[in-house]
Amino acid sequence: MKRSSDSTISPRSSKRQASLAAFLKPKNAPSPINTKIHISEGNGQEDKPIVLDDGEKPEPLKSITTLDKGKGKAVDLHQNGTAKSTATDLDLDPAWPPPQHPYHSPPNTTYNHPIVIPPPSPSLQPMRFNLNPKIVHNPTTDLDLVYYKSFIDKSSSKELMSFLLNNLPWYRVKYMVRGMNINTPRYTTVFGKDSTDIPWSGYMKCRPRAIPEVLERLMRKVEQVTSSQFNFCLVNYYSSGNDSISYHSDSESFLGPNPTIASLTLGHPRDFLLRHINHKNHPRTGNSVAVEKFVLEDGDMVVMKGKTQHEWEHSIPKRKSAKGRINITFRKGIVKYATENYYNYNVGKGSLHRWDREKGEMKEVEVSDGGVKS
Ligand SMILES: O=C(O)CCC(=O)C(=O)O
Numbered sequence: 001m002k003r004s005s006d007s008t009i010s011p012r013s014s015k016r017q018a019s020l021a022a023f024l025k026p027k028n029a030p031s032p033i034n035t036k037i038h039i040s041e042g043n044g045q046e047d048k049p050i051v052l053d054d055g056e057k058p059e060p061l062k063s064i065t066t067l068d069k070g071k072g073k074a075v076d077l078h079q080n081g082t083a084k085s086t087a088t089d090l091d092l093d094p095a096w097p098p099p100q101h102p103y104h105s106p107p108n109t110t111y112n113h114p115i116v117i118p119p120p121s122p123s124l125q126p127m128r129f130n131l132n133p134k135i136v137h138n139p140t141t142d143l144d145l146v147y148y149k150s151f152i153d154k155s156s157s158k159e160l161m162s163f164l165l166n167n168l169p170w171y172r173v174k175y176m177v178r179g180m181n182i183n184t185p186r187y188t189t190v191f192g193k194d195s196t197d198i199p200w201s202g203y204m205k206c207r208p209r210a211i212p213e214v215l216e217r218l219m220r221k222v223e224q225v226t227s228s229q230f231n232f233c234l235v236n237y238y239s240s241g242n243d244s245i246s247y248h249s250d251s252e253s254f255l256g257p258n259p260t261i262a263s264l265t266l267g268h269p270r271d272f273l274l275r276h277i278n279h280k281n282h283p284r285t286g287n288s289v290a291v292e293k294f295v296l297e298d299g300d301m302v303v304m305k306g307k308t309q310h311e312w313e314h315s316i317p318k319r320k321s322a323k324g325r326i327n328i329t330f331r332k333g334i335v336k337y338a339t340e341n342y343y344n345y346n347v348g349k350g351s352l353h354r355w356d357r358e359k360g361e362m363k364e365v366e367v368s369d370g371g372v373k374s
C-alpha cells in the first residue's frame with residue numbers, strides 16, 4: 001500500500017487516510033465514509049484506482065472485543081504435540097522449513113545487502129518467547145486477531161531492538177501519487193522475495209534482499225507458533241510520536257485472500273487502532289462498529305488473520321509523547337508484483353539512513369544503494 005499522511009503536499013495532508021479495503025466491500029453495502037481525499041497508505045501499494053475520501057473525525061474508543069480471554073496457551077505446533085508456554089528460537093523442529101516453503105533460499109545469507117548486517121550477537125542467542133495468546137474474534141464484524149502480550153521476553157526484545165536499529169539499512173521513502181509528493185512518515189526497510197520460482201537475480205525493477213539471519217530465525221519461530229509461512233519481513237521504525245502509519249488495509253491481492261500477517265512491537269508503546277471499513281453502518285447489523293484500540297508494548301505480537309484485512313483497517317496514529325518503536329511484520333507474497341511493490345515503497349530510490357549510536361538519531365548516508373532501479 002502506499003502512504004500518505006505527512007506528505008509535503010498540503011497542511012491538510014496529515015489528515016489523509018488510506019484504504020484499499022474500500023474496494024473489497026460487499027456489493028450493495030453502504031458507502032463506507034464520504035468522500036474527499038482518501039489516499040491509501042501502508043507498506044505496499046496496489047495498482048488500483050484510489051477512492052477519494054476525507055479523514056473523518058476521531059471516534060470514541062471502546063474496549064477490545066475479546067471473546068476468549070486467552071486463558072489457554074498457544075500450542076507450539078512442532079514440539080511433537082506438546083503444548084508449551086515458553087520457547088526459544090533455537091528449539092525449532094529440525095524438519096522446518098519444509099521443502100515447499102514459500103521462502104526460497106537466497107543465493108547467500110547476505111544477498112543484496114547494501115551494508116554489512118552481522119549475524120546475531122551472542123546476547124541474542126537464544127531469543128526467548130512467551131506463548132499466551134488472547135483470541136480476539138468477532139464473527140459478525142470479521143475481526144480476527146491473536147494477541148500475544150510480551151511474546152518476546154524483555155531482555156531479548158531490548159537486544160533485538162538495539163541490533164536492528166544499529167545494523168539495518170533504513171529509508172525515508174518519497175513517492176508520487178497522482179502528481180502529489182508523499183513523504184513516508186516513518187523509517188522503513190524490507191527483506192525477502194515472493195514465492196514464485198523467479199530466481200533472486202531475475203527482478204528488473206528491484207533487487208530482493210535476503211532476510212538477515214536474526215530476522216529469519218524470528219520468522220521461523222513465528223511461523224511455528226502461528227502455523228503460518230512467510231517470505232517477507234517488513235520493518236518500520238517510528239522515531240517519535242510524529243511518525244505514524246495512517247489507516248490502511250494490507251489487503252493487496254499480491255498477498256492472496258485472507259492473508260495472515262504477524263506484527264511485532266519493540267521499544268516504546270504505541271496505540272494500534274482498528275476501524276471497520278463500514279464502521280458507520282455495518283451491512284449485516286445496520287449498526288455502527290466501534291474503533292478497537294490496543295496499546296502495543298515492547299515485545300507484543302498481534303497476528304491479523306481471516307477476513308481482518310478485507311473488513312478492517314488499522315493505523316498507528318501520531319502521539320505527542322511517543323518515543324522510538326520498531327515494528328516487524330511477516331507476510332507471504334505470492335506473485336512477482338509483491339516483491340516489486342514492497343521494495344518500491346519500503347526501500348525506494350533514495351539514500352539510506354543509518355542509526356547514529358552516539359547522537360541517538362538517524363543519519364542520512366549519501367550513497368544510494370540501488371535497492372530499486374529507476
Ligand atoms: O507499526 C505497526 O504496528 C503497524 C504497521 C503496519 O500496519 C504496516 O506496516 O502495514
Ligand SMILES: [Fe+2]
Binds near residue numbers: 042043248249250314
Ligand atoms: Fe499494516
